[in-house]
Amino acid sequence: MRLTDDEQAMRTGAFGPAVQWAIEHQIKVGSYLGADDFVPVTQAHIMADTESLGVAGVEWLERWAALPAHHRSVRIPTITDPRGTDFASAHKLKHQPWMLELERRAIAAFETLGVLMTDTCINYQTIMPPVRGEHCAYGDTGVVIYSNSVCGARSNFEGGPSALSAGLTGRTPRYGYHLDQHRQASLLVQVSFTPRELNEWGALGGIVGRLAGDYWQVPALVGLDRVPTSDEMKHFGAALASYGSVALFHMIGITPEAQRLDDAVPSGELRTHDVGEADVRAFQAGYTKAIDSVDLVVFSAPQLSLVEMQRVAELLDGKRATIPLLAVTSPQVKPDADRMGLTARIENAGGTVLSGMCFYQSYAREMAEANGWKRLATNSAKLTNILGGYGYKPALLSMEQCVAAACAGGKLG
Amino acid sequence: MSQIFHARAGMGRKLQGQALVAKDGFSARYDLDRIKGVFSRPEHKLAGESYVGRMLVLDAAKGGVATAWMLYEMQARGVMPAALVLNAVNPIMVQGVALADFTMISGFDCDITQAIPNGAMVEIDPNAERPHIRLIGS
Numbered sequence: 001m002r003l004t005d006d007e008q009a010m011r012t013g014a015f016g017p018a019v020q021w022a023i024e025h026q027i028k029v030g031s032y033l034g035a036d037d038f039v040p041v042t043q044a045h046i047m048a049d050t051e052s053l054g055v056a057g058v059e060w061l062e063r064w065a066a067l068p069a070h071h072r073s074v075r076i077p078t079i080t081d082p083r084g085t086d087f088a089s090a091h092k093l094k095h096q097p098w099m100l101e102l103e104r105r106a107i108a109a110f111e112t113l114g115v116l117m118t119d120t121c122i123n124y125q126t127i128m129p130p131v132r133g134e135h136c137a138y139g140d141t142g143v144v145i146y147s148n149s150v151c152g153a154r155s156n157f158e159g160g161p162s163a164l165s166a167g168l169t170g171r172t173p174r175y176g177y178h179l180d181q182h183r184q185a186s187l188l189v190q191v192s193f194t195p196r197e198l199n200e201w202g203a204l205g206g207i208v209g210r211l212a213g214d215y216w217q218v219p220a221l222v223g224l225d226r227v228p229t230s231d232e233m234k235h236f237g238a239a240l241a242s243y244g245s246v247a248l249f250h251m252i253g254i255t256p257e258a259q260r261l262d263d264a265v266p267s268g269e270l271r272t273h274d275v276g277e278a279d280v281r282a283f284q285a286g287y288t289k290a291i292d293s294v295d296l297v298v299f300s301a302p303q304l305s306l307v308e309m310q311r312v313a314e315l316l317d318g319k320r321a322t323i324p325l326l327a328v329t330s331p332q333v334k335p336d337a338d339r340m341g342l343t344a345r346i347e348n349a350g351g352t353v354l355s356g357m358c359f360y361q362s363y364a365r366e367m368a369e370a371n372g373w374k375r376l377a378t379n380s381a382k383l384t385n386i387l388g389g390y391g392y393k394p395a396l397l398s399m400e401q402c403v404a405a406a407c408a409g410g411k412l413g
Numbered sequence: 414m415s416q417i418f419h420a421r422a423g424m425g426r427k428l429q430g431q432a433l434v435a436k437d438g439f440s441a442r443y444d445l446d447r448i449k450g451v452f453s454r455p456e457h458k459l460a461g462e463s464y465v466g467r468m469l470v471l472d473a474a475k476g477g478v479a480t481a482w483m484l485y486e487m488q489a490r491g492v493m494p495a496a497l498v499l500n501a502v503n504p505i506m507v508q509g510v511a512l513a514d515f516t517m518i519s520g521f522d523c524d525i526t527q528a529i530p531n532g533a534m535v536e537i538d539p540n541a542e543r544p545h546i547r548l549i550g551s
Binding site (some may be wrong): 052055 | 457481483503508
């Protein structure tokens with residue numbers, strides 16, 4: 001990779017060992033993925049729950065945090081993805097003291113590095129949405145795909161170590177979705193059904209993700225009969241990224257880089273697929289066919305917007321959840337939900353509002369064992385995709401069906 | 414038939430070992446019970462199989478960003494595959510391999526999961542002028 005004088009100085013240690021490690025790590029990654037040089041980035045977003053970090057990862061962070069102040073600070077706004085617990089409600093989840101201690105150590109290390117502990121995967125709805133053409137280093141696949149596709153920003157998937165590196169160096173290797181040539185569609189999906197519920201948007205994302213198959217594919221959708229809302233885009237994108245490892249999609253006539261078909265679809269033939277309502281129904285049925293009741297209901301992955309919180313509260317009004325119902329939101333939405341009485345409405349009906357965490361990033365396997373949770377209902381297709389590996393049997397239902405199940409002792413209608 | 418398969422990129426060390434092969438994806442968070450060292454997602458073609466010490470030959474990197482940390486954590490506990498061989502990587506896999514100082518090669522002219530028999534002995538050289546995987550026995 002070509003390096004500027006500044007980057008050479010970072011590599012030789014002029015800015016201390018943390019920056020030196022960071023640029024060396026970025027050169028390794030950039031070289032593998034064909035980057036010619038670096039691109040400056042304006043924001044970094046770090047995924048670093050302690051289930052992923054483990055003790056080894058936390059100790060690794062603490063080594064950098066122990067450096068002198070002038071050698072350990074990030075140089076661009078650097079924020080965080082959800083943490084591994086909500087300290088205020090950890091006892092309700094039966095999170096163990098060792099988990100909380102590891103979280104506290106990770107948080108202390110990040111704060112020492114100058115990282116802003118936003119603890120959210122919906123920063124594009126709540127913190128600082130990127131603008132079209134802005135180069136970023138985002139972690140969390142849902143954040144990347146929404147920012148790239150809906151906002152027109154430019155980011156690759158940046159795992160925790162690479163996002164932290166970008167925070168420390170203020171740049172990232174220029175490959176993949178930082179480059180125009182990777183942002184053109186590689187497959188066309190003709191949609192004959194426009195979803196109505198968030199779980200249906202997630203199911204559509206899952207189907208397209210399976211069709212796409214890998215990170216370097218860019219699906220373009222045609223045929224949607226209306227502009228999706230931010231929450232609908234969020235669930236569609238999160239599922240597409242989860243099932244397909246996809247980082248960018250276009251919706252022709254809707255998303256900013258695809259106002260016309262030929263904006264996003266290069267000349268020549270593209271593989272084309274048709275997706276209709278029967279496919280969406282079959283996708284969902286695949287998750288519910290063997291389950292007639294659930295142990296808990298989870299709204300999470302991504303964290304709920306204020307509008308989703310309002311919807312959960314409305315659905316619970318006048319009812320009572322008789323199995324655990326968890327509504328997980330961000331630390332930015334939670335105070336608004338408190339102030340507007342949404343938290344009280346959900347909790348007075350037997351639900352639990354959690355903030356700053358995400359269900360699957362919060363020791364999902366240990367929670368299952370400690371609480372006897374096995375079967376779970378959710379309206380998040382992303383969550384259904386992840387939780388099978390943690391030993392759960394997930395059912396993908398609408399928010400309304402999930403609430404109904406929670407109020408019927410877990411029995412599915 | 415050629416017994417050597419060239420990759421477009423590689424990182425790590427030259428290694429020999431037994432291949433564990435499937436036409437399926439790889440994500441540390443989605444697919445593994447990292448404590449027991451087995452594939453745990455029921456739908457995965459290697460569900461229930463131990464990956465510890467094996468040369469994993471799979472189709473594509475999948476899932477979220479957690480693998481970037483998890484490979485390092487798995488390496489620290491020693492409950493880890495020996496190497497990864499993938500048709501297609503995503504940046505997360507590359508970032509995780511770089512942090513963990515692990516071995517991976519990726520990008521082939523053929524479907525590598527069809528070219529390498531499950532259980533075969535293989536040699537991986539990520540640092541050769543053309544990184545490759547070579548069959549050395551069945």
